[in-house]
Amino acid sequence: MTLALDTPMQLVSSRRRRLWIERVTGLGFAAPALLLLVLTILAPLAVLVVLSLTNYEFGGVDLDFVGLANFQKALADPIIRRSLLNTLIYVAIMVPGGVFGALLIAILIHRRTRTRSLYEVIYFLPVTSTLIAMATVWQFLLHPSLGPVNGLLKWLGFAPIAFLSEPSTALATLAVIGIWQILGFNMILFLAGLTAIPRDLYEAADIDGCSGGIDRFLTITWPLLGPTTMFVVITTMITAFKIFDTVAVMTRGGPVGSTEVLLYNIYLEGFQYFHTGYAAALTFIFLAFILVFSAAQTFALDKKVHY
Amino acid sequence: MATVTLSSIAKSFGPTRVLGGVDLDIADGEFLTLVGPSGCGKSTLIRIIAGLEHQDGGAVTIGGQPVDHLRPHERRVAMVFQSYALYPHMSVRQNIALPLTMSRLKLWQRLPLLRALSGQRRAVMRGIEADVAAAAAQLQLDHLLDRKPAQLSGGQRQRVALGRAMVRHPDVFLMDEPLSNLDAKLRVHMRTELAELHKRLGATFIYVTHDQVEAMTMSDRVAMMDSGTILQLGTPSQLYEKPGSLKVAQFIGSPAINLLPASVGAGGRLELFGRPMSLTVQQPQGQAMTLGVRSEALSLVQGEPAGAGRAWFSARLRRKENLGSEYILHFDLAGRDLPGVTMRTSPAQAASVAEAAEVTLGFDEAACHLFAADGERIEPRGPGVASASIVPLRA
Numbered sequence: 156m157t158l159a160l161d162t163p164m165q166l167v168s169s170r171r172r173r174l175w176i177e178r179v180t181g182l183g184f185a186a187p188a189l190l191l192l193v194l195t196i197l198a199p200l201a202v203l204v205v206l207s208l209t210n211y212e213f214g215g216v217d218l219d220f221v222g223l224a225n226f227q228k229a230l231a232d233p234i235i236r237r238s239l240l241n242t243l244i245y246v247a248i249m250v251p252g253g254v255f256g257a258l259l260i261a262i263l264i265h266r267r268t269r270t271r272s273l274y275e276v277i278y279f280l281p282v283t284s285t286l287i288a289m290a291t292v293w294q295f296l297l298h299p300s301l302g303p304v305n306g307l308l309k310w311l312g313f314a315p316i317a318f319l320s321e322p323s324t325a326l327a328t329l330a331v332i333g334i335w336q337i338l339g340f341n342m343i344l345f346l347a348g349l350t351a352i353p354r355d356l357y358e359a360a361d362i363d364g365c366s367g368g369i370d371r372f373l374t375i376t377w378p379l380l381g382p383t384t385m386f387v388v389i390t391t392m393i394t395a396f397k398i399f400d401t402v403a404v405m406t407r408g409g410p411v412g413s414t415e416v417l418l419y420n421i422y423l424e425g426f427q428y429f430h431t432g433y434a435a436a437l438t439f440i441f442l443a444f445i446l447v448f449s450a451a452q453t454f455a456l457d458k459k460v461h462y
Numbered sequence: 463m464a465t466v467t468l469s470s471i472a473k474s475f476g477p478t479r480v481l482g483g484v485d486l487d488i489a490d491g492e493f494l495t496l497v498g499p500s501g502c503g504k505s506t507l508i509r510i511i512a513g514l515e516h517q518d519g520g521a522v523t524i525g526g527q528p529v530d531h532l533r534p535h536e537r538r539v540a541m542v543f544q545s546y547a548l549y550p551h552m553s554v555r556q557n558i559a560l561p562l563t564m565s566r567l568k569l570w571q572r573l574p575l576l577r578a579l580s581g582q583r584r585a586v587m588r589g590i591e592a593d594v595a596a597a598a599a600q601l602q603l604d605h606l607l608d609r610k611p612a613q614l615s616g617g618q619r620q621r622v623a624l625g626r627a628m629v630r631h632p633d634v635f636l637m638d639e640p641l642s643n644l645d646a647k648l649r650v651h652m653r654t655e656l657a658e659l660h661k662r663l664g665a666t667f668i669y670v671t672h673d674q675v676e677a678m679t680m681s682d683r684v685a686m687m688d689s690g691t692i693l694q695l696g697t698p699s700q701l702y703e704k705p706g707s708l709k710v711a712q713f714i715g716s717p718a719i720n721l722l723p724a725s726v727g728a729g730g731r732l733e734l735f736g737r738p739m740s741l742t743v744q745q746p747q748g749q750a751m752t753l754g755v756r757s758e759a760l761s762l763v764q765g766e767p768a769g770a771g772r773a774w775f776s777a778r779l780r781r782k783e784n785l786g787s788e789y790i791l792h793f794d795l796a797g798r799d800l801p802g803v804t805m806r807t808s809p810a811q812a813a814s815v816a817e818a819a820e821v822t823l824g825f826d827e828a829a830c831h832l833f834a835a836d837g838e839r840i841e842p843r844g845p846g847v848a849s850a851s852i853v854p855l856r857a
Contacts, residue, residue, distance in 0.1 A: 358514050359547035363626070364535035364564035370572070374560070378551040 200442075206435035213429035225436035235437065238408075238415040241326055242396060245416060248330035249337070249395040254387050256334060257341030262376070264342075265349045275346070279339035286336055290404040293332050294319065319406055322413035329401045329414060337394055341387050348383030352376065389452045393445055417441055464525030464538070464633035464666055465490045466511065471520035473506055473690075480506045482690040483520065493660050493667040497677035498687035499713070504670045507687075508636050511668060512541050525633055535564070537634075540627035544639040546619045548611040548626075555594055555607040558625045562590040565630065597629040600662075617648045624659070634666045641676060653679050674714050678702065686710050708837035711754045717790055719831070720760065720803040722775070724753040732832075732842065735798075739773050741827055741842040745834065754831035757790065760805040762815065763824040774824040777803060779815050791815065793823065 207225055211218035229235050264274040281289065296302050297318040305315040318328040356375050360366065365374050377384075399418040402408060408415040408423075421441065425434030466488040473481040481503045488494045496504040509515040511522055513534035522529050529537045540561075548557050563572060566589070571580045598604050601621045611619055620640060627635055640656075641649045657680045660667050671677055677684045678698040685695045686709075694706040705711035711719045726749045727733040730742040734753060745751065763774050777793035780802060789812035791805045805823065815821055832840045 353545065353547070355543050355545050355547035356549060358534075359541070359543060359549075359626075360560075361514065362512060362534045362539065362541050363561040365560065366533055366535060367569065369569065370564065373573070375549065378549075381551070 203435050203438060203442075206432055207439045209432045211432040211435075213425070213431045218432070221432070225433050226440070228433065229436055229440060234412070234415065235417075235420060237412055238417050238420045241414060242398065242416045242418075245326060245330050245333070245398050246392055246395040248327060249333045249398075250388060250391050252330070252334040253337045253341055253391045253395070254384065257338050257387065258345050258380075258384070260338065261342045261345035261349060262372075265346060275339075275343070278342050281336045282339040286400045287404050289336070290332070290401050293401075294405055297328065320410050322411050325406055325410060325414045329398070329406070330395075332401055333395060333398060337391060341391060344383055344387050345380065348380045349376070352379045385452060389448055392448050396441075396444060396448070465523075466634055466666060466668065467523045468507070468511070469521050469523075471507065471510060471517045471522070473503075473510065473515070473517050480690050481510075481517070484687075484690070484692055486685060486692065486695070488666060488668060491664050491666055493657070493669065493680060493682045495669045495671060495677040495681040495684045496687055497671055497674055497684055497713070498693075500672055502687040503690040504672075504687050505638055508541075508638055508668060508670045511634070512539055512636050513537050514541075535561075538632050539634040539636055540630070540632035541636040541638065542620075542623045542627050542640045544642050546611075546623040546640075546643075548619055548622055550611050553608050553610055554598075554603060554614070554622050554625075557611070557622055558594045558597055558603075558629050559590050561626060561630045562593060563587075566590060593629055594625075597625045600628070601625050616644050617652065620644065620652060628659075628663070632665065634668060635660075635663075637667065637669045639671055640669075641671070641673075649676075656680060675716065678714070684714075686713060688713075704839070705754070705831060706839050708752060708754070708833040708839075711831055711833070715756060717757050717804045717806070719754045719756055721801075722753040722755065722803070723800070724751045724832070725749065726751060734773050735775050737773070737775075739827055740771050741832070743832065743840055743842050745840070750835055751840070752833040752835075752837075754833060755803075755825050755829070757804045757806040759825045759829040760803065760823050761807070761825065762805075762811060763822040769824075771827050772824050773827050773830075774822050776820060776822050779817055779819050779821065782812055782815075782817070784809075784812075793821075 208220055208222060209218040210221050210224075260274075260278055264271050264278075267274065296304050299305055299315055299317040299320070304318070309315055316324060318324050352375065356379070357371065360371060360375055365371060397418055398416050399422065402414050402416055402419045403422070406414040408419055417437070418441065421434050421437045424430045424437060466486075468484055468486040468488075470483040470485055471481055472479075472483050484503075484507060486494075496507060498504050506515060510517045511524075513529070513532060513536075517530075524537055524539065534541075549560065552560070566586050567577075567580075567583065570576050571583050571586075577583055594607075595604070598607055601624060603618070603621055603625055606614060606618060606622075611622065614622065620643075623640070637656075641652050644652060653676060656667075656669075660680075669676070669680065677686075678701075681698055683696060684698055684701050686693045686701060688709055694701055694710045696704075701710060701714050705714060705719075708721075712721075722734060724732050724734050724739075726743060726745045726747050727738055728747060730744060730747070732739045732741045732743060732751065732753075743751070775795070777795055779791060780794050781792040783790040783792065787809075789807050789809055791807060791812060792802055793805065794802045803823070832842050834840050
């Protein structure tokens with residue numbers, strides 16, 4: 156038996172057999188993840204791409220391929236253009252507010268020993284609450300005549316502001332609510348980042364003469380938080396870009412289209428007007444933006460913030 | 463250059479007393495090592511000198527000036543951390559330059575954007591650049607200046623940490639276990655480098671370690687600490703040849719000192735394993751004592767064990783350890799429930815003993831250390847005691 160095994164032919168075949176088994180095992184391990192990826196992401200994405208090239212309407216029995224007509228229509232549509240611009244303005248307000256506000260809170264409560272967890276809970280509460288329910292509360296708070304915010308303004312001698320029904324303030328108000336909701340989550344991420352900075356570095360900085368608050372922040376905290384900050388910026392951007400629920404519940408795109416945003420228009424086209432093909436094209440545009448944000452993270456920023 | 467004086471430094475963390483009134487005078491340009499087991503308070507002490515920790519009682523003066531109210535960087539001390547604490551996002555050049563940029567540029571000249579407005583900034587930066595280059599050259603770091611700490615080996619990081627400490631010419635260097643993270647070979651190399659650096663700079667070095675070899679090889683003086691107090695302060699050879707207590711004797715020296723139980727017999731005469739020695743003490747009869755014998759003081763006794771001023775006992779060889787130039791022999795004490803003893807000897811001597819062989823080990827009574835039950839060193843009286851020298855180790 157052993158002698159027979161030693162012939163070169165059999166050695167080669169047993170090695171091949173082992174390689175084959177290894178390959179099959181490898182595929183076997185990868186298969187479940189691959190299957191899930193195909194079922195939940197790749198297949199729907201393919202369907203989306205196909206739909207975006209048709210004039211399919213929800214409930215319709217037939218469909219025609221219209222090529223890129225949906226995309227042409229979208230790019231020419233002033234409502235879509237406005238909603239895209241509104242979304243970008245919303246992102247531009249929410250990202251700095253949500254990132255730097257959270258950073259400030261994280262730095263303030265990081266060194267607290269006894270009260271830290273209390274503050275963590277307080278700031279994290281909005282994250283756990285349902286925004287739809289909270290939107291009602293915000294609507295009451297900001298109500299022009301009944302709301303306590305305007306009550307305060309009046310008490311201070313200012314004219315009341317119709318936050319949500321004034322075209323110039325509605326979008327900014329929604330952005331503030333968005334910041335309020337994401338602040339706690341970003342704060343937790345920053346706290347984790349701060350905890351990961353070794354204490355030694357602050358002590359070395361202390362000895363090297365870098366002991367003022369501004370110096371410490373600029374020399375150590377801010378650069379070492381780079382990876383965290385990048386992650387927070389990207390996730391906040393994507394979250395902001397997906398603004399939908401406050402619009403749907405509080406303003407419905409109004410007043411005068413000042414809070415029309417991309418996702419809300421997709422919702423209207425797809426689920427109110429049943430223009431499924433057109434909605435698919437809009438969704439494709441939406442995904443392209445998300446892709447740009449993610450690519451920015453992977454290729455551009457990644458190299459700069461890691462050390 | 464400066465002296466460092468500590469007077470009755472006390473420190474507690476909550477209910478735990480870490481330092482119980484430490485007094486220490488460190489001379490200008492001295493290399494002083496604080497050595498002791500972990501948790502003995504040596505790191506806390508050096509951190510108090512640095513100003514990273516505040517003492518509950520007592521005072522620190524550097525160069526004759528009280529520094530207790532000063533922030534760390536105002537004390538003109540530099541510190542090398544065990545983890546090196548290099549700034550990971552900065553290049554070696556920036557790491558070394560940081561203490562200088564902090565002291566030579568004003569805050570607004572360091573701020574982004576605003577600093578572009580400063581006319582002098584460029585001249586100051588050139589000066590800093592030159593000083594960094596000089597420090598880097600001393601430590602052979604020139605070719606690494608543009609690397610990040612993550613791209614360096616442990617020894618190189620260690621040198622960068624030294625460079626950052628050196629660059630602003632501090633009066634006192636504080637080093638908190640700087641070699642602990644290096645591998646054994648590099649540690650031996652860095653010991654020499656540190657000792658030479660000390661000689662070259664002439665600054666005061668305060669060095670914390672738990673490794674008695676580092677303490678013995680580099681220091682002018684060693685302060686052996688335990689439980690928040692200094693047990694003994696002296697030169698390395700004083701600590702080795704005249705340990706003031708059992709704890710010091712056990713901590714200093716490798717292999718560790720051999721401890722044998724002795725007792726006081728009639729007339730104050732010491733007895734080892736029931737045999738009277740020629741040493742006498744003032745302790746009352748029947749008192750238990752501990753006899754310490756360094757491994758190089760033991761020797762194999764051939765034939766008659768007798769001889770004036772020499773003690774002996776029998777043992778069985780358990781294991782030989784070959785160190786190349788010498789052997790460490792591990793013996794069990796035959797028939798006694800005691801930890802064994804070690805003997806340092808030449809390869810030739812070691813070859814003469816077979817494994818598991820019963821032998822007689824002897825030592826010069828003048829070379830042994832005597833400790834009372836409370837661990838205090840006792841000076842015995844008796845022949846040959848006047849010269850407390852160590853017997854040459856090689857037969």
